[in-house]
Amino acid sequence: MKKKIAQIIETFKYYKKIKDSNLGRDYGWYIECNNQIIAEIEQITEEYYRNSYSIKNIHNDYIKKVINQDFWSKNYDKFYYINRKFTNYKTDEVLGPAIIDNPNINHGIILQYRLLHVMENKKNYIEKIISLLVWLIPSKVKK
Numbered sequence: 806m807k808k809k810i811a812q813i814i815e816t817f818k819y820y821k822k823i824k825d826s827n828l829g830r831d832y833g834w835y836i837e838c839n840n841q842i843i844a845e846i847e848q849i850t851e852e853y854y855r856n857s858y859s860i861k862n863i864h865n866d867y868i869k870k871v872i873n874q875d876f877w878s879k880n881y882d883k884f885y886y887i888n889r890k891f892t893n894y895k896t897d898e899v900l901g902p903a904i905i906d907n908p909n910i911n912h913g914i915i916l917q918y919r920l921l922h923v924m925e926n927k928k929n930y931i932e933k934i935i936s937l938l939v940w941l942i943p944s945k946v947k948k
Contacts, residue, residue: 829923832890843867
């Protein structure tokens with residue numbers, strides 16, 4: 806029973822970390838293309854529906870491509886985004902990027918995204934918590 810209680814506590818802690826990190830946005834993201842991490846992006850501003858990111862580290866093979874706006878507009882559907890803290894979370898379900906020239910930041914462009922956040926399947930989360938809680942109920946009450 807102690808093991809089940811520990812599992813419940815760990816599950817709650819995990820989801821609290823996601824919530825406390827602005828759904829993973831505070832940690833930044835890796836961008837993956839063709840099963841290779843090509844760059845990191847870090848949030849620089851947050852607006853109601855759109856967050857802006859600067860490009861941090863770029864894989865050597867992609868340096869010239871990543872700073873080219875055509876690369877983003879032609880390949881956006883080939884990218885996956887992996888949260889830097891919650892690395893088991895990978896998504897391609899984002900809107901963007903919108904590309905904005907800005908010579909004052911690293912690499913000269915800002916990427917704007919909508920819906921780039923860690924969002925675990927709430928139904929699976931609730932089912933997991935319920936199944937763990939059921940183990941805590943004494944067998945006499947279950948009947």
